[in-house]
Amino acid sequence: xxxxxxxxxxxxxxxxxxxxxxxxxxxxxxxxxxxxxxxxxxxxxxxxxxxxxxxxxxxxxxxxxxxxxxxxxxxxxxxxxxxxxxxxxxxxxxxxxxxxxxxxxxxxxxxxxxxxxxxxxxxxxxxxxxxxxxxxxxxxxxxxxxxxxxxxxxxxxxxxxxxxxxxxxxxxxxxxxxxxxxxxxxxxxxxxxxxxxxxxxxxxxxxxxxxxxxxxxxxxxxxxxxxxxxxxxxxxxxxxxxxxxxxxxxxxxxxxxxxxxxxxxxxxxxxxxxxxxxxxxxxxxxxxxxxxxxxxxxxxxxxxxxxxxxxxxxxxxxxxxxxxxxxxxxxxxxxxxxxxxxxxxxxxxxxxxxxxxxxxxxxxxxxxxxxxxxxxxxxxxxxxxxx
Numbered sequence: 001x002x003x004x005x006x007x008x009x010x011x012x013x014x015x016x017x018x019x020x021x022x023x024x025x026x027x028x029x030x031x032x033x034x035x036x037x038x039x040x041x042x043x044x045x046x047x048x049x050x051x052x053x054x055x056x057x058x059x060x061x062x063x064x065x066x067x068x069x070x071x072x073x074x075x076x077x078x079x080x081x082x083x084x085x086x087x088x089x090x091x092x093x094x095x096x097x098x099x100x101x102x103x104x105x106x107x108x109x110x111x112x113x114x115x116x117x118x119x120x121x122x123x124x125x126x127x128x129x130x131x132x133x134x135x136x137x138x139x140x141x142x143x144x145x146x147x148x149x150x151x152x153x154x155x156x157x158x159x160x161x162x163x164x165x166x167x168x169x170x171x172x173x174x175x176x177x178x179x180x181x182x183x184x185x186x187x188x189x190x191x192x193x194x195x196x197x198x199x200x201x202x203x204x205x206x207x208x209x210x211x212x213x214x215x216x217x218x219x220x221x222x223x224x225x226x227x228x229x230x231x232x233x234x235x236x237x238x239x240x241x242x243x244x245x246x247x248x249x250x251x252x253x254x255x256x257x258x259x260x261x262x263x264x265x266x267x268x269x270x271x272x273x274x275x276x277x278x279x280x281x282x283x284x285x286x287x288x289x290x291x292x293x294x295x296x297x298x299x300x301x302x303x304x305x306x307x308x309x310x311x312x313x314x315x316x317x318x319x320x321x322x323x324x325x326x327x328x329x330x331x332x333x334x335x336x337x338x339x340x341x342x343x344x345x346x347x348x349x350x351x352x353x354x355x356x357x358x359x360x361x362x363x364x365x366x367x368x369x370x371x372x373x374x375x376x377x378x379x380x381x382x383x384x385x386x387x
Contacts, residue, residue: 031220032361034212041206048199055192062185069178076174080167087160213275220275223310227359230309231282234330238316238373241303242326250320250327255297255381256347258331259354259365261288263386267377282375283332283368290335290363292354296345297329297367297382304330305337311366312358313337315351325371332366333357 265285271278300319308314311332319327335355345351356363369378379386 028216028219028223031213031216034209034216038206038209038213041202041209045199045202045206048195048202051195052192052199055188055195059185059188059192062181062188066178066181066185069174069181073171073174073178076167076171080164080171083160083164083167087164091160093156217275221277223359224272224275224277224279227279227310230311231280234304234308234311234316235370235373237304238318238326238328238370241318242321242328242372245318245326247318247320247326250298250322252298252319252347254383255329255369255378256295257382257387258297258329258367259286259288259292259294261286261292261354261365263287264364267375267379280375282370283330283366284378285364285366287362287364288354290353290355292363292365293350294331294334294352294354294365296347296349296351298327299347300329300345302339302341302343302345302351303328305339305341308332308358310359312360313352313355314358315339316370317345317351322371328370328373330368330370332368333360333364335363 263284264287265281267281267284269278269280296317298317298319300317302315303318304314304316306314311330313334313336314330314332315334315337316328316330319329321327331352333355334352335357336353337351338353339345339351354363354365360366367378369376369381
C-alpha cells in the first residue's frame with residue numbers, strides 16, 4: 001500500500017509499530033520491544049535519508065551562492081578602487097588649477113594689471129605698441145584658460161566623487177550579501193551534519209534492535225510453535241463439539257457487536273519479517289478500555305471458558321448451524337470470564353470483561369467467528385458500521 005503523501009513521518013512510524021505489535025502477537029516482551037524500535041527506525045529511515053539528501057542539496061546551493069556573492073563583492077570592491085583612483089586624480093587636477101588661479105589672483109592684487117598697462121605706455125611706436133599689445137593679450141588668454149581649467153576640473157571632480165560614492169555603496173552591499181550567504185552556507189552545513197547524525201543514530205538503533213530480535217529467535221519461535229499447537233487444539237475441540245452436538249439451524253441474523261470500541265487489527269495471514277514465519281491472526285481486535293463489558297454476539301451455549309495460552313482468558317459460544325457447519329464465536333484476552341461451560345446466554349448478555357491477558361500488548365478484545373472450529377473473517381458477520 002502506498003503511503004499517503006499527507007502522512008507525517010511520525011504517523012507512518014506509529015503504524016509501523018502497530019504492525020510490529022500485531023505480527024509479533026506471541027513474541028516475548030523483549031522481542032516485541034526490539035521489533036517496535038526496529039519498525040519505528042525502519043519507518044523513519046526514508047524521511048531521514050531524504051532529509052540528508054535535501055540538506056546536501058541546500059548546502060551545495062548555499063556554497064555556490066556564497067561563492068558567487070564573494071566574487072561579486074571582490075568585483076565591486078575593485079570597481080570602487082578604480083573609481084576612487086579617478087576621483088583622486090580629478091581632485092589633484094582641481095588642486096593644481098586652484099593654485100594657478102590663486103597665483104593669478106595674487107598677481108592681480110599685487111599690481112600686475114598696472115604693470116601690463118605700463119608696458120603699453122612705454123611703447124616706442126605703433127609697431128612696438130602692437131607687439132606689446134599681442135603679448136598682453138596672450139597673457140590674458142592664458143589666465144582665462146587657467147580659470148576655465150579650474151571650472152572643468154571641479155565639475156569632473158564632482159562627477160567622479162558621485163561615482164565613487166555609488167561604487168562604495170555597491171561594494172559595501174555586495175560584501176554584506178556575501179557575509180549573509182556565507183552565514184547561510186554555514187547554517188546549512190550544520191543542519192546537514194545534524195541530519196546525517198540523526199540518520200546514523202537511526203541506523204545504529206535499527207542494528208541494535210535487530211541484534212536483540214535475533215537473540216530472541218529461539219524463545220519467540222518456541223512461543224510461535226506453542227501458539228500453533230494451541231490453535232490446532234481449539235479447532236479440534238470446536239470441530240468435535242459441532243459433530244456431536246446435533247444443534248439446529250442458526251437463525252439470529254447478523255451478529256451483535258461484542259464490545260463498544262474500535263477496530264485496531266484485522267483478521268488475516270501475516271508474515272513476520274523478523275522470524276520469517278507466517279501466522280494467522282484468527283480474529284479481529286477491538287480496542288477498548290480495561291474492564292469494558294463484553295457481550296455475547298448471539299444466543300448460544302458456552303462451550304469453552306478458561307485459559308488458552310496466548311489467547312489468555314478465552315470464551316467460545318456455539319450458536320447453531322449455517323449451511324451444515326456450526327457457527328461459533330470466541331472472545332480472547334479477557335480480564336474476567338463471567339460465564340461457565342454449558343451455560344446458555346442471550347444475545348447481548350455480558351459474558352466477560354476486556355483485558356490484556358495472554359499474548360496481548362494492550363487492552364482489547366480478540367473476537368473470532370469460527371465454523372466447525374475453522375476461523376473466518378468476523379467483518380463478514382458483524383454490522384457493516386461495526387457499531
